[in-house]
Amino acid sequence: MSPLPPLARLCRSLRPAVLALFGLAVLMSPVSSAPDREPLFEALKNAPNELEAEKIENEIWKSWLESAPTPEIQAKLEQAMERRNVYDFQGARDLLDEVIAEAPDYSEGWNQRAYVLFLQGNYEASLEDIERALELEPRHFGALSGKAMIFMTLGRVKLGQKALREAVEIHPYLKERNMLIQPSGVDL
Numbered sequence: 001m002s003p004l005p006p007l008a009r010l011c012r013s014l015r016p017a018v019l020a021l022f023g024l025a026v027l028m029s030p031v032s033s034a035p036d037r038e039p040l041f042e043a044l045k046n047a048p049n050e051l052e053a054e055k056i057e058n059e060i061w062k063s064w065l066e067s068a069p070t071p072e073i074q075a076k077l078e079q080a081m082e083r084r085n086v087y088d089f090q091g092a093r094d095l096l097d098e099v100i101a102e103a104p105d106y107s108e109g110w111n112q113r114a115y116v117l118f119l120q121g122n123y124e125a126s127l128e129d130i131e132r133a134l135e136l137e138p139r140h141f142g143a144l145s146g147k148a149m150i151f152m153t154l155g156r157v158k159l160g161q162k163a164l165r166e167a168v169e170i171h172p173y174l175k176e177r178n179m180l181i182q183p184s185g186v187d188l
Contacts, residue, residue, distance in 0.1 A: 037063055041139055044171055053173035057141075064108045064137070073103045077112060084116055092116045107136035111143045123150045141171040148176065157181070 040060050047053035068074035080095035096113035103109055114129035127150055133143040144167035151160030161181055168177045 037139075041170065047173060050173045053171070057171065057173075061142070064111075064140070067108070068099075068106055069103050073099055073106065073109070076102075077109060080112060080116070084112075084119070089116050089120050093120070105136060107133045107140060107143075110136065111140060111146075114143065114146060118146060118150060123154060126150055139170050141167045141174055144170070145174060145176045148179070152179070 037060060040056055040063065044053060044056045044060065047056055065077065066074065068077060076095050076099050080092040080099065083089075083092040083095065093113065093116045096109060096116060099106065099109035100113060110129045110133035114126045114133060117123075117126035117129060127147065130143045130147045130150075133140055134147075137143070144163050148160045148164035148167060151157070151163060164176060164180055168174050168180065
Protein backbone atom coordinates (compact mmCIF):
# COMPACT_ATOMS: atom_id res chain seq x y z
CA MET A 1 0.00 0.00 0.00
CA SER A 2 1.41 3.41 -0.94
CA PRO A 3 1.87 6.02 1.77
CA LEU A 4 -0.76 8.80 1.96
CA PRO A 5 0.30 12.23 0.80
CA PRO A 6 0.79 14.73 3.68
CA LEU A 7 -2.49 16.60 3.00
CA ALA A 8 -4.51 13.39 2.98
CA ARG A 9 -2.89 12.31 6.27
CA LEU A 10 -3.78 15.71 7.81
CA CYS A 11 -7.40 15.46 6.60
CA ARG A 12 -7.64 11.94 7.92
CA SER A 13 -6.27 12.94 11.33
CA LEU A 14 -8.65 15.93 11.56
CA ARG A 15 -11.70 13.95 10.53
CA PRO A 16 -12.78 12.93 14.08
CA ALA A 17 -12.42 16.53 15.31
CA VAL A 18 -14.41 17.92 12.36
CA LEU A 19 -17.17 15.37 12.91
CA ALA A 20 -17.27 16.19 16.61
CA LEU A 21 -17.53 19.93 15.89
CA PHE A 22 -20.26 19.31 13.32
CA GLY A 23 -22.22 17.23 15.84
CA LEU A 24 -21.82 19.92 18.48
CA ALA A 25 -23.03 22.56 16.04
CA VAL A 26 -26.10 20.48 15.22
CA LEU A 27 -26.85 19.94 18.90
CA MET A 28 -26.46 23.62 19.73
CA SER A 29 -28.38 25.00 16.78
CA PRO A 30 -31.83 26.29 17.69
CA VAL A 31 -34.52 23.79 16.93
CA SER A 32 -38.10 24.88 16.87
CA SER A 33 -40.24 22.31 18.61
CA ALA A 34 -43.41 24.05 17.46
CA PRO A 35 -44.76 22.62 14.24
CA ASP A 36 -45.18 24.95 11.29
CA ARG A 37 -48.90 25.58 11.28
CA GLU A 38 -48.75 28.26 8.60
CA PRO A 39 -49.98 25.97 5.80
CA LEU A 40 -52.89 24.84 7.99
CA PHE A 41 -53.93 28.38 8.84
CA GLU A 42 -53.65 29.41 5.20
CA ALA A 43 -55.79 26.46 4.15
CA LEU A 44 -58.32 27.25 6.88
CA LYS A 45 -58.64 30.85 5.79
CA ASN A 46 -59.17 29.75 2.18
CA ALA A 47 -61.33 26.68 2.82
CA PRO A 48 -63.96 26.33 0.09
CA ASN A 49 -66.70 25.14 2.42
CA GLU A 50 -67.59 24.34 6.02
CA LEU A 51 -66.80 20.63 5.73
CA GLU A 52 -63.25 21.27 4.51
CA ALA A 53 -62.77 23.97 7.15
CA GLU A 54 -63.83 21.54 9.87
CA LYS A 55 -61.22 19.01 8.73
CA ILE A 56 -58.50 21.65 8.81
CA GLU A 57 -59.74 22.99 12.16
CA ASN A 58 -59.42 19.47 13.59
CA GLU A 59 -55.83 19.25 12.34
CA ILE A 60 -54.99 22.57 13.99
CA TRP A 61 -56.55 21.47 17.29
CA LYS A 62 -54.63 18.20 17.08
CA SER A 63 -51.44 20.15 16.46
CA TRP A 64 -52.09 22.41 19.46
CA LEU A 65 -52.82 19.48 21.74
CA GLU A 66 -49.84 17.45 20.55
CA SER A 67 -47.37 20.32 20.85
CA ALA A 68 -47.01 19.68 24.58
CA PRO A 69 -43.32 19.81 25.50
CA THR A 70 -43.36 16.29 27.00
CA PRO A 71 -45.57 13.20 26.81
CA GLU A 72 -46.26 13.63 30.54
CA ILE A 73 -47.61 17.16 30.01
CA GLN A 74 -49.76 15.95 27.13
CA ALA A 75 -51.11 13.11 29.28
CA LYS A 76 -52.03 15.55 32.08
CA LEU A 77 -53.76 17.83 29.59
CA GLU A 78 -55.75 14.91 28.18
CA GLN A 79 -56.69 13.75 31.70
CA ALA A 80 -57.83 17.29 32.53
CA MET A 81 -60.02 17.36 29.42
CA GLU A 82 -61.52 14.00 30.37
CA ARG A 83 -62.31 15.31 33.86
CA ARG A 84 -63.84 18.44 32.40
CA ASN A 85 -66.04 16.31 30.14
CA VAL A 86 -67.50 14.54 33.18
CA TYR A 87 -68.03 17.86 34.99
CA ASP A 88 -65.12 17.39 37.42
CA PHE A 89 -64.08 20.98 36.90
CA GLN A 90 -61.94 21.22 40.03
CA GLY A 91 -60.08 18.01 39.16
CA ALA A 92 -59.49 19.35 35.66
CA ARG A 93 -58.32 22.69 37.02
CA ASP A 94 -55.88 21.04 39.44
CA LEU A 95 -54.28 19.10 36.57
CA LEU A 96 -54.15 22.20 34.38
CA ASP A 97 -52.49 24.15 37.20
CA GLU A 98 -49.78 21.49 37.11
CA VAL A 99 -49.52 21.69 33.31
CA ILE A 100 -49.05 25.45 33.45
CA ALA A 101 -46.52 25.26 36.31
CA GLU A 102 -44.49 22.66 34.41
CA ALA A 103 -44.91 24.16 30.92
CA PRO A 104 -45.65 27.90 31.16
CA ASP A 105 -44.96 28.39 27.44
CA TYR A 106 -47.49 25.79 26.30
CA SER A 107 -50.44 27.79 25.00
CA GLU A 108 -52.95 24.96 25.12
CA GLY A 109 -52.47 24.53 28.86
CA TRP A 110 -53.55 28.14 29.33
CA ASN A 111 -56.43 27.82 26.87
CA GLN A 112 -57.81 24.67 28.47
CA ARG A 113 -57.60 26.17 31.96
CA ALA A 114 -59.35 29.29 30.65
CA TYR A 115 -62.18 27.07 29.43
CA VAL A 116 -62.51 25.34 32.81
CA LEU A 117 -62.48 28.71 34.59
CA PHE A 118 -65.22 29.88 32.23
CA LEU A 119 -67.29 26.80 33.04
CA GLN A 120 -66.78 27.55 36.73
CA GLY A 121 -68.06 31.10 36.17
CA ASN A 122 -64.70 32.68 36.97
CA TYR A 123 -64.71 35.00 33.95
CA GLU A 124 -61.95 37.39 34.99
CA ALA A 125 -59.47 34.59 35.66
CA SER A 126 -60.54 32.94 32.41
CA LEU A 127 -59.83 36.16 30.51
CA GLU A 128 -56.36 36.35 32.09
CA ASP A 129 -55.56 32.81 30.91
CA ILE A 130 -56.98 33.58 27.46
CA GLU A 131 -54.66 36.58 27.16
CA ARG A 132 -51.67 34.40 28.04
CA ALA A 133 -52.75 31.76 25.52
CA LEU A 134 -53.05 34.46 22.85
CA GLU A 135 -49.60 35.84 23.69
CA LEU A 136 -48.20 32.38 23.00
CA GLU A 137 -50.48 31.56 20.02
CA PRO A 138 -51.97 34.77 18.53
CA ARG A 139 -54.05 32.82 15.98
CA HIS A 140 -55.80 30.70 18.59
CA PHE A 141 -59.33 31.07 17.25
CA GLY A 142 -60.65 28.97 20.15
CA ALA A 143 -59.21 31.38 22.72
CA LEU A 144 -60.51 34.38 20.75
CA SER A 145 -63.95 32.80 20.56
CA GLY A 146 -63.88 32.15 24.29
CA LYS A 147 -62.88 35.74 24.89
CA ALA A 148 -65.83 36.87 22.78
CA MET A 149 -68.26 34.64 24.71
CA ILE A 150 -67.05 35.98 28.05
CA PHE A 151 -67.29 39.61 27.00
CA MET A 152 -70.78 39.12 25.61
CA THR A 153 -71.86 37.23 28.73
CA LEU A 154 -70.63 40.18 30.78
CA GLY A 155 -72.60 42.59 28.59
CA ARG A 156 -69.44 43.97 26.98
CA VAL A 157 -70.85 43.36 23.52
CA LYS A 158 -68.55 45.69 21.60
CA LEU A 159 -65.43 43.94 22.95
CA GLY A 160 -67.05 40.56 22.39
CA GLN A 161 -67.84 41.38 18.78
CA LYS A 162 -64.29 42.65 18.23
CA ALA A 163 -62.80 39.38 19.55
CA LEU A 164 -65.26 37.30 17.53
CA ARG A 165 -64.43 39.22 14.33
CA GLU A 166 -60.73 38.54 14.97
CA ALA A 167 -61.50 34.83 15.38
CA VAL A 168 -63.59 34.73 12.20
CA GLU A 169 -60.81 36.51 10.32
CA ILE A 170 -58.60 33.52 11.17
CA HIS A 171 -61.35 30.88 10.81
CA PRO A 172 -64.13 32.05 8.46
CA TYR A 173 -66.29 28.99 9.21
CA LEU A 174 -66.02 29.23 13.00
CA LYS A 175 -69.21 27.84 14.54
CA GLU A 176 -69.74 30.96 16.68
CA ARG A 177 -69.75 33.21 13.59
CA ASN A 178 -73.56 33.25 13.69
CA MET A 179 -73.25 35.38 16.83
CA LEU A 180 -71.78 38.26 14.85
CA ILE A 181 -73.99 41.32 14.83
CA GLN A 182 -74.11 42.95 11.44
CA PRO A 183 -73.21 46.64 11.53
CA SER A 184 -76.38 48.73 11.21
CA GLY A 185 -75.38 52.06 12.60
CA VAL A 186 -76.18 50.86 16.12
CA ASP A 187 -73.45 51.56 18.63
CA LEU A 188 -72.49 48.31 20.29
